Amino acid sequence: MSEQELKALRVRIDALDTKVLELISERARCAQEVARVKMASLAEGEVPVFYRPEREAQVLKRVMERNQGPLGNEEMARLFREIMSSCLALEQPLKVAYLGPEGTFTQAAAMKHFGHAVISKPMAAIDEVFREVAAGAVNFGVVPVENSTEGAVNHTLDSFLEHDMVICGEVELRIHHHLLVGENTKTDSISRIYSHAQSLAQCRKWLDAHYPNVERVAVSSNAEAAKRVKGEWNSAAIAGDMAASLYGLTRLAEKIEDRPDNSTRFLMIGNQEVPPTGDDKTSIIVSMSNKPGALHELLVPFHDNGIDLTRIETRPSRSGKWTYVFFIDFVGHHRDPLIKGVLEKISQEAVALKVLGSYPKAVL
């Protein structure tokens, strides 16, 4: 390519950037107007609801449907995710608590769902995320709920039994683990590998094959593992991209998880009910009386109405020995007439039924 051609293309890019800039600013001014309209239409004593997950899901889906490349749908939606995040910050800066410390996959999930224009607050434990939301110190919380290799995150399920919380969104993250070392690490003398217990389990076969005699040390999070390695010469950490860049570590081996489809699902929790989008999921907790056929009775209404169950999990109820609660996720919104009918039927048989929330299916 000649210098001349390159110069001409850059002139075109500059002109396009000016247009993109103008359009983004116009969009941001529109969002400010939206905020004004939301404030003006409030009834007395009503608090404004700026964040609208159902609308955000619609915007992102529309972008993906209309995108004609060459950028991929996910890439394009990620760009719009950030634009919307900044527009919302003009209306109201959202505060989001997540399972920390900084650099965890939960932080990455929070950024994937809300974008980077939020004020994020790392918490030391899942229960603290719930408490922070319940206390009104933040607008939303982000917690892991299940991993495709390791199963349910029981701390999260149990926290739902203790707190009244509304689920207002979900996000799935592909979890890639790397073996990370610091600049002082002597890579042929590694005698200890730090990581969270779940991550060590997700990389067990790889570790057996490559570092069979090295001590595996479980610590409170992958980010904590990365932090420790920074100051040591004989250790390595298993953690993801965010922790690697936060602590300036390098990748000795990449994507070492045993299952290439290793993913974790996270939930957004808050106090705000989300209206239907037409492509939603609902999460409920049900306890049944301890008698034969109780689980069957619970599942029949879903089957009879052709409702797609996406997950069922059992946990001890904490209110009596050998009594259980069921966590169930299914497709549909609790305001849909069909779902309403099913929930009514279940509540006739159940000891207790609680709708944790209906929310748009993850778009990204």
Ligand SMILES: O=C(O)C(=O)C[C@]1(C(=O)O)C=C[C@@H](O)C=C1
């Ligand atoms: O449509 C709205 O209610 C807006 O506030 C605008 C907007 C956007 O930028 O598109 C911003 C924040 C909301 O969460 C949803 C959408």
